[in-house]
Amino acid sequence: MSSRASKRAVLVEPHQPVEIWEHDVPSPQAGEVVVRVQMSGVCGTDVHFWRGEVELPGAMVLGHEGIGAIEELGEGIATDYAGTPLAVGDRVYWVPLHPCNHCHACTVTKDFSLCDSAMGDLFRDATTPPSACYSEFAWLPAGMPFYRIPDDTPSEAVIAFGCAMPTMLQGLERLGGISVNQTVVVQGCGPVGLAATLLAKVSGAREIIVIGAPQHRLDMARRLGATATINLTEMKDASARAQKVRELTGGLGAEVVIEAAGVVDAFGEGIKLVARNGRYLVVGLWSAPGTVAVEPRYINNNNIRIIGTALFQSPHVYGAIQVAQRHHLQFPMAEAVTHRFPLADTQKALEAVARMDTVKAVIVPHV
Numbered sequence: 143m144s145s146r147a148s149k150r151a152v153l154v155e156p157h158q159p160v161e162i163w164e165h166d167v168p169s170p171q172a173g174e175v176v177v178r179v180q181m182s183g184v185c186g187t188d189v190h191f192w193r194g195e196v197e198l199p200g201a202m203v204l205g206h207e208g209i210g211a212i213e214e215l216g217e218g219i220a221t222d223y224a225g226t227p228l229a230v231g232d233r234v235y236w237v238p239l240h241p242c243n244h245c246h247a248c249t250v251t252k253d254f255s256l257c258d259s260a261m262g263d264l265f266r267d268a269t270t271p272p273s274a275c276y277s278e279f280a281w282l283p284a285g286m287p288f289y290r291i292p293d294d295t296p297s298e299a300v301i302a303f304g305c306a307m308p309t310m311l312q313g314l315e316r317l318g319g320i321s322v323n324q325t326v327v328v329q330g331c332g333p334v335g336l337a338a339t340l341l342a343k344v345s346g347a348r349e350i351i352v353i354g355a356p357q358h359r360l361d362m363a364r365r366l367g368a369t370a371t372i373n374l375t376e377m378k379d380a381s382a383r384a385q386k387v388r389e390l391t392g393g394l395g396a397e398v399v400i401e402a403a404g405v406v407d408a409f410g411e412g413i414k415l416v417a418r419n420g421r422y423l424v425v426g427l428w429s430a431p432g433t434v435a436v437e438p439r440y441i442n443n444n445n446i447r448i449i450g451t452a453l454f455q456s457p458h459v460y461g462a463i464q465v466a467q468r469h470h471l472q473f474p475m476a477e478a479v480t481h482r483f484p485l486a487d488t489q490k491a492l493e494a495v496a497r498m499d500t501v502k503a504v505i506v507p508h509v
Contacts, residue, residue: 145169149507151276151488152268154201156194160489167271170216173284177234181297181482182275183207183304184503186332186404189496190429201268204488205505207304208236208275209297216284223287224460235300236280236288237308237459238264238273243285255312255453276488278507287456292467298476299466302502303340306333307465308458309425310341313400313451317423320398322346327387327396327415328368330403331359333478333502334426336366338400340473341465343367347398351390353383354403355498358480362501365474380411387415394418401425406432413441413448421447428452478502484509 145166152163170176182205190196191204212232221227222234240263241247241254248257263273263283271281282288291300300307320326326342328335331354342350343366352363353372360371370390377383388395395417401408404426413436416422441448466475481503483491491503 146279148277148279149485150203150268150272150274150278151205151485151505152201153191153198153204156192156198160192160204160492162486162488163268165269165271167279167281170214170219170281172217173219174216175212175219175282175288176214177208177210177236177280177282177288178213179208179210179275179277179280179507180233181209181301182505182507183301183333184483184491184495184500184505185304185306186495187305187429189492192492195431196429199265202265203268203272203274203277205274205276206238206264207301208238208280209233209291209301210275210280213279222290223456224289226290228290233291233297234288235291235459235463236275236282236286237305237454238275238286239453240273240283240286254455260453276485276505276507278485287459289460289463291463295463295467296470296476298479299470300463301504302475302478303333303337303462304502305454306337307462308454309334309451310337311458311461311465312454313338313423313425313449314341314345316449316451317398317421320345320347323348324397325349325391325394325417326351327399327412328352328363329399329401329408329412330354330405330426331363331371332402332404332498334404335400335402336363336478336501338402338425339363339368340366340469340475342398342400343473344469349390349396351387351396359498359501362474362478365477367473380414383411384414391417395420397421398423401427404430406430406434410434410436413446416444416446419445421449424448424450479504482506
């Protein structure tokens with residue numbers, strides 16, 4: 143098959159409207175795959191890119207949460223990266239992270255999420271075939287993991303959480319898990335916070351308190367397992383929120399607090415929500431610059447453990463599909479996709495997510 147023309151949404155520079163470019167995507171070479179993109183999740187990180195809160199090397203194709211149908215398989219590709227047989231037309235899920243496999247993080251610590259080269263394909267020249275997925279076709283180079291979506295699993299149940307679900311799966315590993323009957327506070331009710339809520343529920347948490355806004359996202363948190371919600375727009379005082387959390391946890395605070403807000407001020411507040419001997423998992427601040435005042439003595443004297451987690455690894459991408467397959471009938475995962483935009487309206491999608499109009503927005507390139 144010859145190359146095919148492919149439109150793509152390109153962020154040329156921060157604070158400027160996204161442009162739609164068109165360039166060819168060639169047939170795959172050995173080990174490569176071309177995917178016809180069906181839907182792409184709009185992540186809060188895309189909004190951070192657009193706002194200039196993450197330094198970019200140049201114009202980039204946006205989108206790092208992709209579901210599509212196999213368009214063409216390069217020589218030697220007969221299965222996905224879990225060994226599942228593949229055919230043209232099969233749906234796959236991928237995130238354009240591509241570890242180098244020859245650095246200290248990859249080969250010594252074996253933490254691919256800390257490979258300095260892992261995001262290189264996401265930031266590649268926007269005129270070259272994109273691995274990013276705000277595009278009609280995506281090119282997956284050799285060594286970039288992707289996984290087949292089972293026929294019984296709706297695409298929406300996977301993309302509704304996008305990279306948030308694998309991020310939370312890695313985060314829970316680093317945390318050491320959530321035990322049955324533990325109390326959990328989730329700061330934030332975007333996709334990361336909703337993924338945390340669902341995972342806390344299936345882990346057996348007794349109380350799951352979600353702090354965030356707007357109300358329609360908190361309503362979805364309830365449907366995914368939250369036992370209580372605190373609306374930031376109604377309870378604006380942090381001390382009042384802390385008092386409410388203590389009331390809901392028998393005066394103790396939460397055994398596990400998960401920062402999924404992506405707002406720097408949430409860190410200082412979150413520490414005060416943790417019970418003695420509790421754990422604080424920081425997930426959402428990857429692309430949120432800034433500092434906050436914290437009293438180290440409080441952490442010291444209350445035996446609080448703070449765990450950071452950056453990105454995710456290929457097993458967690460695979461795991462996100464398994465979570466969707468196992469739980470999409472029990473929980474309204476697919477219904478978290480509330481807004482769909484054509485590729486030409488990518489700018490409108492970013493603005494809608496920035497305003498928090500959505501629970502989850504997706505780009506649908508072929509409409």
